[in-house]
């Protein structure tokens with residue numbers, strides 16, 4: 220028996236304001252976007268041992284691309300191991316790894332155009348490395364040395380950024396990048412040279428998706444509309460809060476339809492699924508100039524950051540099991556083996572090569588000085604320098620003149636800068 224009343228019958232009941240919604244006589248509440256009360260399914264291509272699952276189609280990929288993806292995936296833990304350890308030795312102040320999320324990060328990076336605008340949360344160094352930024356640049360950012368062009372040593376480690384590689388600088392307050400990305404995408408749509416060509420891709424954790432900024436960004440991108448790919452990395456935790464305590468609905472994907480956005484949930488540990496889903500998301504996004512949402516289901520294998528000990532809130536065994544049972548790198552390596560695109564010898568050689576590259580980059584970055592101290596005050600804002608910056612520079616110059624050569628802690632600190640702070644003292648004297 221149909222409970223939906225046909226249009227002709229509806230007419231007698233008047234016209235509903237501001238909706239084409241059909242009339243029903245059934246008193247029915249709903250709480251599922253699938254219509255059958257089940258959870259949104261997760262798109263997957265490879266099983267846990269690197270074989271295609273039944274019915275899955277292999278995304279377009281050749282030996283060269285597959286190997287590039289794999290090499291970039293392996294590079295991430297190589298970098299993470301070293302940077303995590305040198306933080307422990309006090310050589311850098313802070314670090315965050317991408318352990319366990321290699322497929323989500325590299326799979327999405329590989330599906331974007333190199334000049335699509337990327338706004339990350341912080342675990343997305345792999346997107347920059349994929350684009351050719353280089354491990355020296357990453358290392359220098361973490362050390363904040365004179366080679367750090369992300370922010371000239373004025374940001375914490377992992378606050379990457381590069382105009383050349385279309386990667387907007389990370390900012391610590393969670394979710395600010397989400398509405399910014401919708402705005403960036405809107406600007407792309409208004410630019411005749413980039414309209415229909417580029418999109419903005421924004422990464423955020425499922426925790427950040429609890430912020431109001433997530434909703435502002437989603438609403439903006441769907442109503443204005445603007446070509447934005449929203450990539451939710453659902454890695455199970457927001458520091459110590461498990462995702463089960465972060466939402467009551469069906470994850471982040473369930474929210475996409477609420478904004479009228481094409482949405483997919485994907486196995487974030489299956490790099491081929493992430494690649495295929497992001498390619499299709501990008502096609503829809505750019506062709507229709509609209510927002511698209513991807514929820515990548517993964518697991519944060521590492522601690523939240525170097526300031527966290529996750530074994531205080533999750534069992535060590537759970538992490539060990541995840542690493543073993545569902546390792547995105549091992550899964551893809553088995554696929555490469557099955558295609559005859561990778562060998563054990565190549566694995567050995569890659570690991571040795573990456574280790575030595577990363578070690579060399581570390582030594583280089585560690586040996587470098589910081590930018591000239593006066594850079595602390597440059598390009599904080601675009602355009603004319605505001606008076607407060609000029610005042611602050613002059614004040615520091617005065618203090619340096621007074622104490623810089625006399626007080627041991629300042630003397631020692633100044634030696635770390637390229638010019639021992641001298642140009643700042645001169646610039647301050649000139650400004651007086």
Ligand SMILES: Cc1ncc(C[n+]2csc(CCOP(=O)(O)OP(=O)(O)O)c2C)c(N)n1
Nearest residue numbers: 391392393423424425426427454456457458
């Ligand atoms: C507005 C704001 N609130 C809180 C924090 C502290 N904080 C930093 S990261 C984080 C958890 C984020 O979790 P999620 O978005 O899931 O990302 P993940 O770390 O899992 O990649 C929190 C609470 C912050 N940086 N900004």
Ligand SMILES: [Mg+2]
Nearest residue numbers: 424425456457
């Ligand atoms: Mg998270």
